[in-house]
Amino acid sequence: MKSIIFNIVFLFVLPYLMYGIAKKVKAFFARRKGPSIWQYGYDLAKLLRKEEVLSDFSCLRNGGVLTLSGVLAAAMFIPQISGSSILNLGYYDYILFIYMLSFSRFFTIITAMESGCSFEGMGSSRELIFSVTGEIALMMTVASLAFYGKAENFNGIFNAISNGGTEGLIIAIIASFILFVLMLLEGSRMPIDDPETHLELTMIHEAMVLDQSGPQLAFMSFSGMVKVYLFASFIISLILATCKTSSYYWLFFILGIIIISVIIGLIESLQARLRMVHVQQYILFSAAISLILLLSVIIFKV
Amino acid sequence: MSIWQQPIQQVLILSLILAAGGIISAFFNSRVRGRIFAVIAGAVGAYSTLLMVLGIRGQEFFEYSLGSMNFSLDLVGRFFIATVGLGIFFSALYNASLSGNSRAFEQKNRFYYGSLGIFGASMLQVLLVKIDGTLNSALLFMSAWEIMSLFSFLLIICSDEVKGVSGKGLTYLLVMHISAAFLMTGFIAISGNPFGGDLYGFWALLIGFGIKLGLFPSHFYMADSYETAPGASAGLISGVMINMAIYGILRTFLVCVKYAGIFGYILLIIGIVSALWGVLSALAENRAKRVLAGSSMENMGLIIIGVGVFTIAEYVYNVHTAALMALAGVLIHSLNHSLFKAQLFYSVDLIRNHTGSTDLDKLGGLGKTFNNLKRSMLLGTLGISSLPPLNGFIGKFLLYASFFELLFNVESFKVALICVFCLVILGTVGALSLFVFVKLYSMIFLGAEREKFPQMRKAVENRLNSITLSAMSLLSLTIGVAPILFAYNRGKLTNVLYELTLNAFLIIGFSLLVWGFRHLLVKLNGSRKSPTWGCGYSNITSRMEYTADSFSLPLMRLLDKIFPRKENNEPVTELYPADITRTYEVRNPIKESIDFICSKFNDLLGKLQFLQSGLMQNYLWISIIFLVLAILYAIFSSSTAGGVK
Amino acid sequence: MIEVKNNQCIDLTDLHSVPYDYFMDTAVAQKFRCMNIAARRNKENIDAFILMTSASSTLYLEYVEFKPGKVYPSIGKTVPSWINFERELAENFGVKYADNPWLKPIRFPKDACHKLSMAEYPFFKENGSGVHEVAVGPVHAGVIEPGHFRFMCRGEKIDHLEIQLGYQHRGIENLMCQGKIASKRVLAESICSDSAVINSYLYFNILENALKITVPERALAIRTIAVELEKAALHLSTLSGIANDIGYVMGAAFAGATRTYIINSLQSICGNRFGRGLMTLGGVAFDIDDELNSKLTDTLNMVYDRVSHLRNTMMESPGVRSRLELTGTVSKETAAATGFTGVAGRASGVDIDGRIFMDNPFYKQQPETKYSFIRKGDVFSRTCLRIDEALASLKLVLDILKKLPSGAILSAECGKFASNMLILSIGEGPRGEYIHMAVTGPDENVPFESYKVKDPSFINWFALALSVRNNQISDFPLCNKSFDLSYSGNDL
Known part of the structure; x- marks a missing residue:
């Protein structure tokens, strides 16, 4: 019970902290002071206090609600700061996790399309196209990991990695790499999408929330952050499983979150954004890596 | 409980009532007719659903003989009977909600109910026939099957779309008969007749059922037929009737398991190709009914994947949990598919009645006019995109689960590779179908109206069809929220x-x-509406909305070779160009090649026409040449045979 | 047709109008590039003074009288560089063209002959299904001037872009002709704020020619320094924008910071970061003393190193190159035909440089330009060219600072205002070829009868429209930034 509360509390703190840290790193490289690392939290709080303005065309008032609830439901299955997930389901919770993310993506897009604006259409189309390729990589990774541990749920995966020694380490590292790319995709971070340049024509996720405001926008933005946080948790759980840490798990977890945020910030500072037509290849590249993951798992297991 | 002891007899009687109901209702006027039939179909639907729900708890197996006709019923049969019962009920209900005053409508409507009753009855018959591999059962099965095909053809052609109905309907009838010929050959072969043994029989059956299902590459006729068919029939045929072929495959392969291994893998491959092809062709299309036809192919592909994994798990590796999940997945998914596919077809048909168009590039912004329809269709879209908490997810999840079970319980490189590959395919198809249906839904309902339709008839959405569609989506939701109903111990x-x-x-x-x-936040801070942000431009038009084609074009451009388009695609090169018009058409290469072969064959026949000269001497010559050839063949074949001896 | 030179005063009484047909035949046959057309109402007729140049960069002036109600054939139909000028004449003076293919409103002035409102602009249209339009602007994200862009797209690909400007129209040319000369410096500097120096430079050239004032060498040197610093500053701000658009944070911050050094240098000279108030009649208002000179030299040397560093890091980064190369290409043929000037033309391989017309001794010493890259007309070429030009400008400034001529910064002499003259002033500024033309009035109280400004953006906006054809729509902001054109310079 304690660990569940611990998880839930940090689920509402760490996501925007990650964005804040990444922003701070970017500011450092631009030789700026940058906003406080809590700035994203303040922004969300500000949005929640604002009046909600919807498009004339839109009928679905609860798009943001459904998006956020899909992500929150997905958050139930991934082990977080306490080292265990909030809800332990017996069978194939990783499929549920993937489909909960799809659920939230569905409503993000439907809400975007409600406004009947070409920018939203553009963003939605891009999101869907990239999600198809992303799905290949994610499914292959998850299936390989599950196969490695013959695991029927997330806990099984981490147990197998933890007991796998060097094999486990190799698999954890390859999987982390793929998950990292997918994290950038889901969170619409660089080099896939640039959250900073507010140019309607080049954005993916930001283009979809162009016509949203107030609580709706807060829910949408927070969903994006939680998605990044969940993938980061997945990566950290994989890596920490190889180290078999049990005491001070939460400390290592926060350290991991900080490291991942810094890496995100570094990528955004040092790398140019990909051309839209190359994003597909970038994600396909991660799918190719996931094929390597699958093959190494098969070699280890069969 | 004694009333449930003789379900076969009861279903037979119900099917007779259904057929009779169709014919009788044709004698009433159009207002009463629909209601009478809907009541009858409702009774059938309720009975069949009860039959299924009660059957889940037990493992009972019933048999019944009527003269030389043998009937049987088990859990699989009950599932499909429920599918048929519900499908007929909703179709009747939907059709009853349509109204029209013209003579043509009246005739069509009368014709429709008459056909619908017999069609439903024949499907029930198909499901009751006991397939035990004998020619007798095959004949009984095929006669019911033929009646079903024939009446599905009649349902397709009773459309008010004048242009091309008969041609496309005839193609449908022809294809159905090719399928039936394959099936008959297959049944004869597996019943032990000298036609080349079981393996050929299975191939023939597979091709026969595959054509019915519209599996790759025999899907070419589906989109055309569904597009011309009236909505009520299209939903019924694509949602319910093609499930009969799934049933057929399950039944015939359960009878003979000798070749299960090979056929498991073949089914997997066909299923994968069909699912991918179906979902991509749905994505390539921009006319709503064709999109739905593509999605039918995709779902049939998924179900065939399920049948494949069931066959492999049960008969090759004996992993019973995987087989059970796969079978449950297949059954639940075919039930689900019959619900949401029919619902979407009816919704699209309503839209077509309202606007006269199913072109997604022209529709748009109809959500304001069709509020109830929009709501129920959102549920249908969620369902068919297999997202929780709707029913589509249940079937999909069971398929995933069956692959994982197989993956975990079989130590084999091959199986591991196949399973992970299939899982990835399932995921990709899921993501693509999400794409397809987000496009369909948002292009019809969301945003601004792209075109003003002159024949705007608001009355199209009436209480009856709102209730029908809402009931269908609620039923989907029930299955999605409480799948536990399907499993007992x-x-x-x-x-x-x-x-x-x-x-x-x-x-x-x-x-x-x-x-x-x-809700709390909005109560505190308020909520209001304001125009969509258009960069401050003062003359925003609906042309500045993303079109359906643009929505999926970036992806379809990558698949240009597989899904070619006919379009004027020249880039604008002049410095100061004059206005131009862009058109495009999604081509169907398989249909084109079949048309090509047919036209060549036609040419060949034309060239042979000189034989038909009308002169007696020529005919005599031809018969003499034929006789000589026959005698020569007989001599040579007997001499070679003798030589071998 | 007479051959003219820059900064020449042409007595209008010496000019005689030629028939339009005769003039058109020569212009079409020789494929003259139209540089500017100054026009005035003469009773019911319209006097047009057409400045054009041949392929060998000789300037020609022609005087044509347009009669009201008469319909003229279009030169622009065969020589595209004339189209915008014909549109302008048609809009401002109601000259009727028969077959100009693109006779659409340019700026929507109050007295336009089109009588169209902004919302009724007749855009090019792709009919049929599947095409969607994307309407961007006039209000943009970020600090961008107003302008409307209309894309015809299929999927992510742009079939055609049309740009509708005019939201910034202030009537600069009319204001120039009204009131006292004294207040016109501010107006000239406001034509386009980030090219305030070059515009005031050209404006004072015209005034000084009208008053027969010779600018002292030191003042000219300081003027040249300001012009070049302005050019370098704009290039760097563009570079920063390009880096920002491709999400290259380091480059954006670095280029932006470097630009600040340059505009701060301008501020240290004249107190305004955009060089406003530096120029004055007969010279410059602020001197560069030795202390300032050494400070400027130090700063600009540092800036020079930073820009070279940018050249070596940013332009060699694979991520940046893959994003910039072959994006938004304008072919050499198109650029030559449409007469794009400045970076837009030179990056495509068309060597139009306004400096060859400027009789400024400091430009004469400049070595031949060498290009450090292959000029393909894509975003990459334009970006590299901007760095090269920024470096060249900085080099020139450093050279001038090293040998800053001594003497006065203001001319003492002043002649009588030359009335009824046509005065030309051509210069190369940050965006290309800037041209001011003035027809002086009868006396000093009515200094100008007609004042015509041509900002290079007036022609170059079309380069942007052409460059994005068949490109991905997501690359548009990048293409736009690589041209970095002025809205207010176009709208006047």
């Missing part, structure tokens, strides 16, 4: 379904929680 399957129920409540719970939070 079946070990792991029950646990998995229990977990899915839990998951559905989880997502609904979170939605309610966040909804409450938003």
Whole structure:
């Protein structure tokens, strides 16, 4: 019970902290002071206090609600700061996790399309196209990991990695790499999408929330952050499983979150954004890596 | 409970009532007719659903003989009977909601009910026939099957779309008969007649059922037929009737398991190709009914994948949990598909009645006019995109589960590779179908109206069809939220379904929680509407909305070779160009090649026409040449045979 | 047709109008590039003074009288560089063209002959299904001037872009002709704020020619320094924008910071970061003393190193190159035909440089330009060219600072205002070829009868429209930034 509360509390703190840290790193490289690392939290709080303005065309008032609830439901299955997930389901919770993310993506897009604006259409189309390729990589990774541990749920995966020694380490590292790319995709971070340049024509996720405001926008933005946080948790759980840490798990977890945020910030500072037509290849590249993951798992297991 | 002891007899009687109901209702006037038939179909639907729900608890197997006709019923049969019962009921209900005053409408409507009754009855018959591999059962099965095909053809052609109906309907009839010929050959072969043994029989059956299902590459006729068919029939045929072929495959392969291994893998491959091809062709199309036809192919592909994994798990590797999950997945998914596919067809048909168009590039912004339809279609879209907490997810999840079970329980390089590959395919198809239906839904309902339709008839959406579609979507939701209803004491399957129920409540719970939070915030801070942001431009038109074609074009451009388009695609090169018009058409290469072969064949026949000279001497010559050739063949073949001896 | 030179005063009484048909035949046959057309109402007729140049960069002036009600054939139909000028004449003076293919409103002035409102602009249209339009602007994200862009797209690909400007129209040319000369410096500097120096430079050239004032060498040197610093500053701000658009944070911050050094240098000279108030009649208002000179030299040397560093890091980064190369290409043929000037033309391989017309001794010493890259007309070429030109400008400034001529910064002499003259002033500024033309009035109280400004953006906006054809729509902001054109310079 304690660990569940611990998880839930940090689920509402760490996501925007990650964005804040990444922003701070970017500011450092631009030789700026940058906003406080809590700035994203303040922004969300500000949005929640604002009046909600919807498009004339839109009928679905609860798009943001459904998006956020899909992500929150997905958050139930991934082990977080306490080292265990909030809800332990017996069978194939990783499929549920993937489909909960799809659920939230569905409503993000439907809400975007409600406004009947070409920018939203553009963003939605891009999101869907990239999600198809992303799905290949994610499914292959998850299936390989599950196969490695013959695991029927997330806990099984981490147990197998933890007991796998060097094999486990190799698999954890390859999987982390793929998950990292997918994290950038889901969170619409660089080099896939640039959250900073507010140019309607080049954005993916930001283009979809162009016509949203107030609580709706807060829910949408927070969903994006939680998605990044969940993938980061997945990566950290994989890596920490190889180290078999049990005491001070939460400390290592926060350290991991900080490291991942810094890496995100570094990528955004040092790398140019990909051309839209190359994003597909970038994600396909991660799918190719996931094929390597699958093959190494098969070699280890069969 | 004694009333449930003789279900076969009861279903037979019900089918007779259904057929009679169709004919009788044709004698009443159009207002009463629909209601009478809907009541009859409702009784059938309710009975069949009860039959299924009660059957889940037991493992009873019933048999009944009427003269030389043998009938049987088990759990699989009950599932499909429920599918048929519900499908007929909703189709009748939907059709009853349509109204029209013209003479043509009246005739069509009368014709429709008459056909519908017999069509439903024939499907029930198909499901009751006991297939035991004998020629007798095959004949009984095929006669019911033929009646079903014939009446599905009649249902297709009773459309008010004048242009091309008869041609496309005839193609449909022809294809159905090719399918029937294959099936008959197959049945004869597996019943032990000298036609080349079981393997050929299975191939023939597979091709026959495959054509019926519209599996790759025999899907070419589907989109055309569904597009011309009236909505009520299209939903019924694509949602319910093609399930009969799934039933057929399950039955015939359960009878003979000798070649299960080979056929398991073949089914997997065909299923994968069909699912991918179907979903991509749905994505390539921009006319709503064709999109739905593509999606039917995709779903049939998924079900065939399920049948394949069931066959492999049960008969090759003996992994019973995987087989059970696969079978449950197949059954639940075919039931689900019959619900949401029919619902979407009816919704699209309503839209077509309202606007006269199913072109997604022209539709748009209809959500304001069709509020109820929009709501029920959102549920249908969620369902068909297999997202929780709707029913589509249940079948999909069971398929995933069956692959994982197989993966975990068989130590084999081959199986591991196949399973992971299939899982990835399932995921990709899921993501693509999400794409397809987001496009379909948002292009019809969301945003601004792209075109003003002159024949705007608001009355199209009446209470009856709102209730019909809402009932269908609520039924879908029920299955999605409480899949536990389908499992009773079946070990792991029950646990998995229990977990899915839990998951559905989880997502609904979170939605309610966040909804409450938003409600509170909106109460505190207020909420208002304002025009969509158009960069401050003062003359925003509906042309500045993303079109359906643009929505999927970036992806389809990558698949240009597989899904070619006919379009004027020249780039604008002049410095100061004059206005131009862009058109495009999605081509169907398989249909084109079949048309090409047919036209060549036609040419060949034309060239042979000189034989038909009308002169007696020529005919005599031809017969003499034929006789000589026959005699020569007989001599040579007997001499070579003799030589071998 | 007479051959003219820059900064020449042409007595209008010496000019005689030629028939339009005769003039058109020569212009079409020789494929003259139209540089500017100054026009005035003469009773019911319209006097047009057409400045054009041949392929060998000789300037020609022609005087044509347009009669009201008469319909003229279009030169622009065969020589595209004339189209915008014909549109302008048609809009401002109601000259009727028969077959100009693109006779659409340019700026929507109050007295336009089109009588169209902004919302009724007749855009090019792709009919049929599947095409969607994307309407961007006039209000943009970020600090961008107003302008409307209309894309015809299929999927992510742009079939055609049309740009509708005019939201910034202030009537600069009319204001120039009204009131006292004294207040016109501010107006000239406001034509386009980030090219305030070059515009005031050209404006004072015209005034000084009208008053027969010779600018002292030191003042000219300081003027040249300001012009070049302005050019370098704009290039760097563009570079920063390009880096920002491709999400290259380091480059954006670095280029932006470097630009600040340059505009701060301008501020240290004249107190305004955009060089406003530096120029004055007969010279410059602020001197560069030795202390300032050494400070400027130090700063600009540092800036020079930073820009070279940018050249070596940013332009060699694979991520940046893959994003910039072959994006938004304008072919050499198109650029030559449409007469794009400045970076837009030179990056495509068309060597139009306004400096060859400027009789400024400091430009004469400049070595031949060498290009450090292959000029393909894509975003990459334009970006590299901007760095090269920024470096060249800085080099020139450093050279001038090293040998800053001594003497006065203001001319003492002043002649009588030359009335009824046509005065030309051509210069190369940050965006290309800037041209001011003035027809002086009868006396000093009515200094100008007609004042015509041509900002290079007036022609170059079309380069942007052409460059994005068949490109991905997501690359548009990048293409736009690589041209970095002025809205207010176009709208006047």
